[in-house]
Amino acid sequence: MERKEGLKMEDVLGNSSFSDYIPTSFPLQSVFDFSYGETMPLGFMELLGVQDLSPSSFDMAEQAPSLNNPCSTKIESPAEVLNQPTTPNSPSVSSASSEAVNDEPVKVDDQEEDQQKTKKQLKPKKTNQKRQREPRFAFMTKSEVDHLEDGYRWRKYGQKAVKNSSFPRSYYRCTTTSCNVKKRVERSFSDPSIVITTYEGQHTHPSPIMPRSCLAAGAHLSSGISAAGAVASGFGMAVQRSPSHYQQPFVNTSSPFNFGQNGSSLNPGFLHERRFCSPGPSLLKDHGLLQDIVPSHMLKEE
DNA sequence: CGAGTTTGACCCGCGC
DNA sequence: GCGCGGGTCAAACTCG
Numbered sequence: 399m400e401r402k403e404g405l406k407m408e409d410v411l412g413n414s415s416f417s418d419y420i421p422t423s424f425p426l427q428s429v430f431d432f433s434y435g436e437t438m439p440l441g442f443m444e445l446l447g448v449q450d451l452s453p454s455s456f457d458m459a460e461q462a463p464s465l466n467n468p469c470s471t472k473i474e475s476p477a478e479v480l481n482q483p484t485t486p487n488s489p490s491v492s493s494a495s496s497e498a499v500n501d502e503p504v505k506v507d508d509q510e511e512d513q514q515k516t517k518k519q520l521k522p523k524k525t526n527q528k529r530q531r532e533p534r535f536a537f538m539t540k541s542e543v544d545h546l547e548d549g550y551r552w553r554k555y556g557q558k559a560v561k562n563s564s565f566p567r568s569y570y571r572c573t574t575t576s577c578n579v580k581k582r583v584e585r586s587f588s589d590p591s592i593v594i595t596t597y598e599g600q601h602t603h604p605s606p607i608m609p610r611s612c613l614a615a616g617a618h619l620s621s622g623i624s625a626a627g628a629v630a631s632g633f634g635m636a637v638q639r640s641p642s643h644y645q646q647p648f649v650n651t652s653s654p655f656n657f658g659q660n661g662s663s664l665n666p667g668f669l670h671e672r673r674f675c676s677p678g679p680s681l682l683k684d685h686g687l688l689q690d691i692v693p694s695h696m697l698k699e700e
Numbered sequence: 701c702g703a704g705t706t707t708g709a710c711c712c713g714c715g716c
Numbered sequence: 717g718c719g720c721g722g723g724t725c726a727a728a729c730t731c732g
Contacts, residue, residue: 554705556724569723573703582723 536596564585577602
């Protein structure tokens with residue numbers, strides 16, 4: 399791991415395209431700005447830690463994609479929102495994880511067999527359905543390391559150069575079987591010191607890595623790294639221990655629905671997660687404290 | 701030896 | 717229809 403991070407430090411130095419989530423021209427400050435509505439943390443956590451997303455929230459999203467959400471006005475929101483959270487074991491995901499399943503080329507003729515070899519069995523996984531995406535959301539973290547400790551174990555499964563960026567994007571998957579959470583890590587193009595971590599899906603398990611980090615996170619919280627850390631730790635994402643890291647969750651575009659439009663909709667899963675790294679309720683609306691961790695120029699809009 | 705990383709190739713969606 | 721770019725796979729490799 400360390401070795402990877404070391405490596406990345408060198409070849410990953412910036413990146414443009416979380417344009418996926420934010421308009422390309424979107425200034426970071428703004429990202430920070432809109433990212434942290436008081437209601438956001440909740441929904442955010444729901445997405446991450448919670449198994450059963452209530453369909454209704456998605457419905458809401460679809461019906462009122464950009465109501466009063468500052469984010470949604472600024473973000474193009476692609477399709478993820480459309481995916482059906484009601485089917486946690488959505489075919490797309492599960493099929494991907496069980497790639498070998500479908501194809502034992504039991505009875506292919508020689509030609510096909512040949513093809514199978516050359517194609518490495520990549521083909522069969524295609525389905526008729528459009529690929530469905532889990533809701534995504536991202537953190538912006540000011541950090542020197544790309545892959546932040548978040549309390550979960552991740553396995554890297556790919557790396558891609560990103561267009562318009564000299565920095566590659568890394569793809570990680572939760573190593574826990576049956577947990578299909580994915581995460582993308584990339585560096586901000588405009589500010590290489592910022593790491594953008596995008597989570598996709600929800601953990602179906604508690605953080606396998608000790609709660610110690612949670613404590614650390616909690617310590618941070620109490621010592622000033624409030625809101626962002628709170629959010630992060632809330633779903634098992636241990637905040638980077640170093641004080642030099644800021645974790646800034648920002649709303650992912652793919653979820654135009656407000657993250658927790660009504661902060662009151664705590665669901666059990668959410669609470670469950672919070673048990674592992676509970677920052678405390680006050681954090682949910684700790685908007686003011688954000689100023690403690692975000693440089694003032696980033697907050698100027700406020 | 702097992703777990704994780706690297707890396708090139710492939711697949712797929714989308715815009716032109 | 718085509719090309720581009722993002723996302724994923726899996727063999728080979730590395731490391732503990």
